[in-house]
Amino acid sequence: MKKIALILSGCGVYDGSEIHETTMAMLALSKNEVEYECFAPNKEQYHVINHLNGDVTNEKRNILVESARIARGKIKDIKELQVSGFSGLLLPGGFGAAKNLSNYAFKAEDFTVDEDIANIIKAFHTARKPIAALCIAPVLIAKVLGARVTIGNDMTTVDIIKSVGATHVNKEYHEIAVDEKNLIITNPCYMLADNIYQVSLGAEAAVGAMLGLMKK
Amino acid sequence: MKKIALILSGCGVYDGSEIHETTMAMLALSKNEVEYECFAPNKEQYHVINHLNGDVTNEKRNILVESARIARGKIKDIKELQVSGFSGLLLPGGFGAAKNLSNYAFKAEDFTVDEDIANIIKAFHTARKPIAALCIAPVLIAKVLGARVTIGNDMTTVDIIKSVGATHVNKEYHEIAVDEKNLIITNPCYMLADNIYQVSLGAEAAVGAMLGLMKK
Numbered sequence: 001m002k003k004i005a006l007i008l009s010g011c012g013v014y015d016g017s018e019i020h021e022t023t024m025a026m027l028a029l030s031k032n033e034v035e036y037e038c039f040a041p042n043k044e045q046y047h048v049i050n051h052l053n054g055d056v057t058n059e060k061r062n063i064l065v066e067s068a069r070i071a072r073g074k075i076k077d078i079k080e081l082q083v084s085g086f087s088g089l090l091l092p093g094g095f096g097a098a099k100n101l102s103n104y105a106f107k108a109e110d111f112t113v114d115e116d117i118a119n120i121i122k123a124f125h126t127a128r129k130p131i132a133a134l135c136i137a138p139v140l141i142a143k144v145l146g147a148r149v150t151i152g153n154d155m156t157t158v159d160i161i162k163s164v165g166a167t168h169v170n171k172e173y174h175e176i177a178v179d180e181k182n183l184i185i186t187n188p189c190y191m192l193a194d195n196i197y198q199v200s201l202g203a204e205a206a207v208g209a210m211l212g213l214m215k216k
Numbered sequence: 217m218k219k220i221a222l223i224l225s226g227c228g229v230y231d232g233s234e235i236h237e238t239t240m241a242m243l244a245l246s247k248n249e250v251e252y253e254c255f256a257p258n259k260e261q262y263h264v265i266n267h268l269n270g271d272v273t274n275e276k277r278n279i280l281v282e283s284a285r286i287a288r289g290k291i292k293d294i295k296e297l298q299v300s301g302f303s304g305l306l307l308p309g310g311f312g313a314a315k316n317l318s319n320y321a322f323k324a325e326d327f328t329v330d331e332d333i334a335n336i337i338k339a340f341h342t343a344r345k346p347i348a349a350l351c352i353a354p355v356l357i358a359k360v361l362g363a364r365v366t367i368g369n370d371m372t373t374v375d376i377i378k379s380v381g382a383t384h385v386n387k388e389y390h391e392i393a394v395d396e397k398n399l400i401i402t403n404p405c406y407m408l409a410d411n412i413y414q415v416s417l418g419a420e421a422a423v424g425a426m427l428g429l430m431k432k
Contacts, residue, residue: 012285069228
């Protein structure tokens, strides 16, 4: 029985998981009759953004509690994630990946990945279980594993991916980069997509390739 | 040029718009190359639910600001909605429809619909522009227009729909009820669906029928 672990980082593009990317990934899994389970760090978000006007607010929100909104309450603390229970790992994008799962949004080339997240990525990699990452989340994989990834074609991001010892390949919104050696699948999603349908095509392509790699 | 107005009610199944239903409706529209614009009431949510444990919290959140998370910031105050600019109206479900757009969740058969929402529903109806409603949102249409709708087969809800002078027809998760006289399309979504793929089928069916009714 295939089961995928999804790592969420909040609920909303500017301070958490990008909602469309997350639900399009869930849809692609569900359509393929693949189970998934959601996880998120049980700690405070880096900050809370008012998504109407872009302002940073004074609120405090917990990453796990907010991620539960996308997961309809079915979500666990990332510390409970056991690699042995899953066939693969999927990280949707959104600024949460760059603010809550890493500090990429603030440190650029000097960024680091949250220790729990880095350990999970390493554990799936060591177990030869595929890892898919969407939008900006591939920078985390680049940093932790030095793999071959795509985030589309944004040169600032590409240069940082190269600076941490990884390889970047330019791709369109509907295309994926597949690192067969490391079992890494990446897609640009909203780094390039203009609408939710284009995001769904990227998420479907990534999930399809992920399922294919599980057979190897 | 077809353009649909989407009315959101927050961000999260227990106190706002159901995220999967909303994004699956957006996907169905986007896939059909139909534009949409999001609107929500600019006022405080009835309450805020911690989606991890189900508790009511002490927080205050604004419906429009939270809805902006699903809309990626592209959303307007419902008071700016001009019926003349749109070909149809779509209301996703989630408890927000029953707590923020109406008081159905608390008043049962004595419920009332928010005045702005009721006026918009009436205006689309009068203009002979189709209205689609998902999950629990059809109760609002039932109350305002007395139309023929489905919420699946939940007998408590069905009895209330009948008590407000509307007609209910039982449907499965992938089926829609179409009131051709009033141009109302309804689907049960998570009233019956077991997963996001099933929700996508319902949303696609509803959007497809809505587009068909626009030609008449």
